[in-house]
Amino acid sequence: MQRIRNMGLRLTPQRIxxxxxxxxxxxxxxxxxxYNAVAKKYPTISFATVYNTxxxxxxxKGILELTIDPRRRRxxxxxxxxxxxxxxxxxxxxxxxxxxxxxxxxxxVEGFKVLSKQVEFYGICPECDNQN
Amino acid sequence: MQRIRNMGLRLTPQRIxxxxxxxxxxxxxxxxxxYNAVAKKYPTISFATVYNTxxxxxxxKGILELTIDPRRRRxxxxxxxxxxxxxxxxxxxxxxxxxxxxxxxxxxVEGFKVLSKQVEFYGICPECDNQN
DNA sequence: TTATTAAGTTAGAATTAATCAAAATTAATA
DNA sequence: TATTAATTTTGATTAATTCTAACTTAATAA
Ligand SMILES: [Mn+2]
Ligand SMILES: [Mn+2]
Ligand SMILES: [Zn+2]
Ligand SMILES: [Zn+2]
Numbered sequence: 001m002q003r004i005r006n007m008g009l010r011l012t013p014q015r016i017x018x019x020x021x022x023x024x025x026x027x028x029x030x031x032x033x034x035y036n037a038v039a040k041k042y043p044t045i046s047f048a049t050v051y052n053t054x055x056x057x058x059x060x061k062g063i064l065e066l067t068i069d070p071r072r073r074r075x076x077x078x079x080x081x082x083x084x085x086x087x088x089x090x091x092x093x094x095x096x097x098x099x100x101x102x103x104x105x106x107x108x109v110e111g112f113k114v115l116s117k118q119v120e121f122y123g124i125c126p127e128c129d130n131q132n
Numbered sequence: 133m134q135r136i137r138n139m140g141l142r143l144t145p146q147r148i149x150x151x152x153x154x155x156x157x158x159x160x161x162x163x164x165x166x167y168n169a170v171a172k173k174y175p176t177i178s179f180a181t182v183y184n185t186x187x188x189x190x191x192x193k194g195i196l197e198l199t200i201d202p203r204r205r206r207x208x209x210x211x212x213x214x215x216x217x218x219x220x221x222x223x224x225x226x227x228x229x230x231x232x233x234x235x236x237x238x239x240x241v242e243g244f245k246v247l248s249k250q251v252e253f254y255g256i257c258p259e260c261d262n263q264n
Numbered sequence: 265t266t267a268t269t270a271a272g273t274t275a276g277a278a279t280t281a282a283t284c285a286a287a288a289t290t291a292a293t294a
Numbered sequence: 295t296a297t298t299a300a301t302t303t304t305g306a307t308t309a310a311t312t313c314t315a316a317c318t319t320a321a322t323a324a
Contacts, residue, residue, distance in 0.1 A: 010271060010320050031310080046274050051311065053272095067202045067252070071282095072310060085244050094242050102232060102251055110226050111258035112217050119234055119251050120199070126243035142291050142300060163281080178303050183282065185301095203311095204281060 007060045014049050017042045022063065022077040028084070028093035030072045068093060068120050085121035089128040096121060139192045146181050149174045154195065154209040160216070160225035162204045200225060200252050217253035221260040228253060 017038045035050045057063045066074040068086050083096035102117050149170045167182045189195045198206040200218050215228040234249050
């Protein structure tokens with residue numbers, strides 16, 4: 001948790017609780033899921049704090065904000081480059097670890113400066129597939 | 133516009149207007165942008181109709197719904213497989229036409245059935261880049 | 265220690281995108 | 295031209311996220 005201090009942030013119980021919940025979490029939780037989990041141990045925490053903290057961590061590159069679910073943002077403590085697949089039925093998000101070659105043909109980007117990239121897969125997870 | 137009928141849909145002025153606006157449009161507009169554009173020529177159209185029509189067209193595979201902008205959904209009349217880049221500053225979305233090899237190592241997907249895939253690039257567009 | 269204070273938290277209101285429900289309208293057809 | 299199922303409309307509703315302003319606290323330095 002010294003990590004928080006190294007980012008130039010104050011070490012608060014709320015931040016500790018949020019980071020503890022996220023640490024090693026591969027479920028790509030939404031803000032609400034984070035709130036619910038943290039509120040169990042820390043009942044007075046507010047949504048605003050969850051959003052504030054996620055925004056701060058995102059800016060400090062401590063987490064990733066995923067845009068793979070059209071309904072809500074998902075958060076990922078794994079900031080290493082990797083990809084994702086979402087189940088279009090239950091909206092579960094899983095990691096896709098594969099090393100794709102995503103370099104662009106110079107001409108192609110209309111002069112954009114590329115900051116990051118990732119592949120998004122859409123599909124049906126095994127659990128949902130069973131139910132059909 | 134016979135295209136609408138071929139989908140088994142009724143040919144309404146609202147749908148014609150929406151499709152005319154989308155046809156050949158490479159700006160990946162949001163529902164609001166579509167509403168505003170169509171409302172100019174067809175002032176009585178409602179948001180519900182825009183959303184209904186987009187949902188219907190999406191189901192019939194007549195358009196794509198993009199999840200690249202965390203704030204709002206974007207729509208794309210180009211249903212050919214291609215990729216996108218979004219300017220993280222002004223949120224402009226541009227096409228990326230490139231043929232990436234996105235096949236997954238069997239083992240890797242945890243049993244998901246893949247339905248579709250696309251690469252998302254994040255960056256800064258030339259216009260925004262100038263302003264810095 | 266204690267005092268100071270900028271940073272962080274909180275509750276609740278506000279905003280925004282998207283969905284829903286029910287009544288009114290209309291395109292397609294026979 | 296009448297019928298009717300599909301579509302549109304309005305307005306309310308839901309849900310995610312942001313905002314505001316008052317309150318609290320972690321960090322620091324005397
Ligand atoms: Mn991940
Ligand atoms: Mn496109
Ligand atoms: Zn699933
Ligand atoms: Zn831009």
